[in-house]
Amino acid sequence: MTDTADLRARTARLLAAHPPATTAPLDFLRARFDAGLAWVHFPEGLGGLDAPRTLQAVVDAELAAAGAPDNDPGRLSIGLGMAAPTLLCHGTDAQQRRHLRPLWTGEEVWCQLFSEPGAGSDLAALATRAVRDGDRWVIDGQKVWTSSAHLARWAILVARTDPALPKHQGLTYFVCDMTAPGVEVRPLRQITGEAEFNEVFLTGVQLPDSHRIGEVGQGWEVARTTLMNERVAIGGASTPREGGMIGIAAADWRARPELRTHDLHQRLLTLWVDAEVTRLTGERLRQQLTKGAPGPEGSGMKLAFARLAQQISGWDLEFLAEDGLTYDDWTLRRPETVDFTGREAGYRYLRAKGNSIEGGTSEVLLNIVAERVLGLPPEPRTDKDVAWKDLPR
Amino acid sequence: MTADTPASDLLYGETEDDLRAAVRALLAARSGPATVLADLESGRACDAGLWDALANGIGAAGLLVPEEFGGAGTSAREAAVVLEETGRSVARVPYLTSAVIAVTALLGCDTGREPVAALLTRLAAGTVGVLAVPWPTAPDQPFRTAPPVRADADGALHGTVTSVADAPSAEVLLVPADGPQGPALYAVDAPATGVITTPLTPLDLTRPLATLTLDGVAGTPLATGERAVAAVRAALTAGAGLLASEQLGLAEWCLTTAVRHTTTRTQFGRPVGSFQALKHRMAALWLDIASARAAARHAADALATGSPDAPVAVAVAQAYCAPVAVRAAEECLQLHGGTGMTWEHPVHLFLKRAKSDESALGAPGRHRAALAELVELPAP
Numbered sequence: 001m002t003d004t005a006d007l008r009a010r011t012a013r014l015l016a017a018h019p020p021a022t023t024a025p026l027d028f029l030r031a032r033f034d035a036g037l038a039w040v041h042f043p044e045g046l047g048g049l050d051a052p053r054t055l056q057a058v059v060d061a062e063l064a065a066a067g068a069p070d071n072d073p074g075r076l077s078i079g080l081g082m083a084a085p086t087l088l089c090h091g092t093d094a095q096q097r098r099h100l101r102p103l104w105t106g107e108e109v110w111c112q113l114f115s116e117p118g119a120g121s122d123l124a125a126l127a128t129r130a131v132r133d134g135d136r137w138v139i140d141g142q143k144v145w146t147s148s149a150h151l152a153r154w155a156i157l158v159a160r161t162d163p164a165l166p167k168h169q170g171l172t173y174f175v176c177d178m179t180a181p182g183v184e185v186r187p188l189r190q191i192t193g194e195a196e197f198n199e200v201f202l203t204g205v206q207l208p209d210s211h212r213i214g215e216v217g218q219g220w221e222v223a224r225t226t227l228m229n230e231r232v233a234i235g236g237a238s239t240p241r242e243g244g245m246i247g248i249a250a251a252d253w254r255a256r257p258e259l260r261t262h263d264l265h266q267r268l269l270t271l272w273v274d275a276e277v278t279r280l281t282g283e284r285l286r287q288q289l290t291k292g293a294p295g296p297e298g299s300g301m302k303l304a305f306a307r308l309a310q311q312i313s314g315w316d317l318e319f320l321a322e323d324g325l326t327y328d329d330w331t332l333r334r335p336e337t338v339d340f341t342g343r344e345a346g347y348r349y350l351r352a353k354g355n356s357i358e359g360g361t362s363e364v365l366l367n368i369v370a371e372r373v374l375g376l377p378p379e380p381r382t383d384k385d386v387a388w389k390d391l392p393r
Numbered sequence: 394m395t396a397d398t399p400a401s402d403l404l405y406g407e408t409e410d411d412l413r414a415a416v417r418a419l420l421a422a423r424s425g426p427a428t429v430l431a432d433l434e435s436g437r438a439c440d441a442g443l444w445d446a447l448a449n450g451i452g453a454a455g456l457l458v459p460e461e462f463g464g465a466g467t468s469a470r471e472a473a474v475v476l477e478e479t480g481r482s483v484a485r486v487p488y489l490t491s492a493v494i495a496v497t498a499l500l501g502c503d504t505g506r507e508p509v510a511a512l513l514t515r516l517a518a519g520t521v522g523v524l525a526v527p528w529p530t531a532p533d534q535p536f537r538t539a540p541p542v543r544a545d546a547d548g549a550l551h552g553t554v555t556s557v558a559d560a561p562s563a564e565v566l567l568v569p570a571d572g573p574q575g576p577a578l579y580a581v582d583a584p585a586t587g588v589i590t591t592p593l594t595p596l597d598l599t600r601p602l603a604t605l606t607l608d609g610v611a612g613t614p615l616a617t618g619e620r621a622v623a624a625v626r627a628a629l630t631a632g633a634g635l636l637a638s639e640q641l642g643l644a645e646w647c648l649t650t651a652v653r654h655t656t657t658r659t660q661f662g663r664p665v666g667s668f669q670a671l672k673h674r675m676a677a678l679w680l681d682i683a684s685a686r687a688a689a690r691h692a693a694d695a696l697a698t699g700s701p702d703a704p705v706a707v708a709v710a711q712a713y714c715a716p717v718a719v720r721a722a723e724e725c726l727q728l729h730g731g732t733g734m735t736w737e738h739p740v741h742l743f744l745k746r747a748k749s750d751e752s753a754l755g756a757p758g759r760h761r762a763a764l765a766e767l768v769e770l771p772a773p
Contacts (some may be wrong), residue, residue: 257773266761269762269770270712286647288404291404365676367673375656376667377654
């Protein structure tokens with residue numbers, strides 16, 4: 001049984017064998033993976049020790065205190081948060097052994113080829129085709145909102161393998177080689193001026209059948225694993241009191257007495273309370289997870305986070321008055337990581353608009369809460385049993 | 394500022410779950426919505442049989458009272474669970490006023506003194522005591538200006554206190570007064586010469602209100618000076634913090650009831666709960682209630698552990714939970730359509746309780762104003 005003391009001992013042995021001060025960062029990360037200390041809840045041999053997920057914090061704290069390099073997780077969010085759990089759940093042994101180590105060390109960046117111009121909230125309606133050709137698949141279609149596509153070595157891809165089946169049944173899940181001929185990545189500029197995301201055009205891209213994850217036609221079930229992990233990743237981060245957006249707003253209020261009005265004061269206090277309560281709700285969810293009894297609160301955390309980020313960033317821009325009229329930089333940049341709070345107020349306001357769209361729109365999340373948590377009756381779904389090819393488009 | 398984020402246990406423990414099950418079973422059997430509705434215009438100040446079963450049968454009256462005075466010696470966390478259940482059933486019992494607010498006021502006095510110890514023992518056994526302040530009084534308000542009651546050198550009390558919650562059923566009054574040496578807290582037996590209790594017609598018929606007129610009645614001094622001020626403040630802080638749990642239970646009933654109704658009510662050939670316009674409102678309410686639970690648990694835990702963060706936790710809980718309970722009741726009514734406007738359907742009991750609770754122990758705006766000072770976000 002792996003416990004705290006055991007993990008501390010293993011961490012100490014890793015640090016002794018590979019002193020961070022004299023070890024190249026990548027070598028250290030590989031050694032950490034091989035020691036099972038990358039993600040302790042993963043299986044042995046795949047970077048973990050089959051230990052409780054909550055014990056990861058023990059390892060992380062010891063390594064941070066020793067000045068060990070990390071794998072820059074912000075840059076690897078798709079791989080760590082989505083591709084890895086999906087590979088773990090549905091991949092073959094060979095796929096897991098090939099991909100998980102360089103995914104975790106950051107040697108290979110991943111991206112996600114799910115959304116399409118014609119398939120956003122209704123992801124299962126996607127039109128990218130995968131046609132079997134012997135032991136290969138030929139992919140044709142267009143994907144959109146792909147962060148990191150320009151940096152990625154690999155992608156998780158959902159494509160339609162049987163248009164004659166209803167939309168959920170005709171899908172198959174693949175690992176796509178982003179260096180394969182026929183993969184074209186174009187930046188997609190956002191309202192912030194930068195291009196975090198890309199459009200990806202797939203034209204006659206050939207993938208070996210060994211890159212398939214799960215059975216043919218099982219793509220929707222596999223994709224759901226990915227999407228559940230996405231929502232956990234977006235909504236689940238831990239923050240201290242006045243962490244994140246509200247901390248910036250509160251600091252602005254304290255620093256700029258000349259801008260204060262009664263109306264802004266009332267609204268700030270309401271937002272402060274909302275932010276604190278949302279923090280506590282997240283903390284309660286974490287305490288439930290620690291006890292191994294996750295509550296349904298997770299379904300709602302992203303909703304609350306998006307609403308708060310939008311309201312607070314809007315408040316801040318208004319509070320800053322003259323300073324809110326200017327913008328730091330409209331240059332088309334291609335950031336490797338996204339920091340919702342890292343730039344000035346105008347950027348924060350504009351970027352937060354995406355929070356209620358990306359990773360499931362707030363409207364879709366409300367449907368999920370209503371139907372799965374509250375058990376309310378579903379909307380009638382006229383497209384559920386119709387062959388995909390016969391759906392109106 | 395606020396550099397240290399206070400840690401607290403936001404879950405429910407096993408004994409809390411057991412206590413909840415006992416209280417819920419009692420209230421389900423004795424205080425269902427139909428019972429409360431039928432009793433509403435009876436003129437009785439509270440459901441005395443139910444109070445006895447809750448206070449003595451389950452022992453809920455003594456949860457906050459130390460064992461040496463006949464209580465259970467548990468904490469605000471357990472009392473909060475009781476309040477979730479009394480809120481869920483809008484039970485007509487003086488639990489918040491007597492077993493939380495009055496008991497906490499007494500605990501703030503010198504419990505080594507006989508009159509304080511005797512009163513604690515009586516309240517633990519189900520005697521109803523109330524703190525004689527207007528029900529909207531926020532924790533930081535008493536003694537900011539002179540209280541409405543004046544005590545002369547002999548301890549004779551004079552003055553009028555308006556809208557005192559559960560005063561009609563009170564046997565003991567704890568009276569903050571302007572005494573000969575400044576702030577003081579006195580005890581008065583309610584059925585005594587010189588105490589006139591004038592019941593009001595309350596918006597919330599499940600929490601009776603009365604105006605108390607004290608006309609020279611002799612009070613027993615319990616505390617004076619800073620001790621009296623602190624005892625009253627602690628009582629109202631505990632009351633406001635745990636009121637959030639009552640509001641949580643109330644809101645949960647409203648959401649559960651709305652979901653049940655819209656699942657079975659059919660219009661346009663579909664259950665109305667299948668329309669997104671309605672289900673999104675219930676989903677949003679669910680999220681608000683999940684958040685209210687975290688806020689209420691945090692406040693209860695901070696009160697239970699004597700955390701220095703308790704004033705912030707309580708202000709956050711009241712500022713957040715009061716409007717959630719009101720919204721839950723209003724949504725529940727609207728989602729019932731015409732049925733929601735009838736006297737026969739119990740949702741109006743929850744609406745009236747929620748709206749009155751919003752004004753109780755400091756309205757949300759007062760708690761936000763308190764927060765402005767506590768977390769250093771000063772007004773212009």
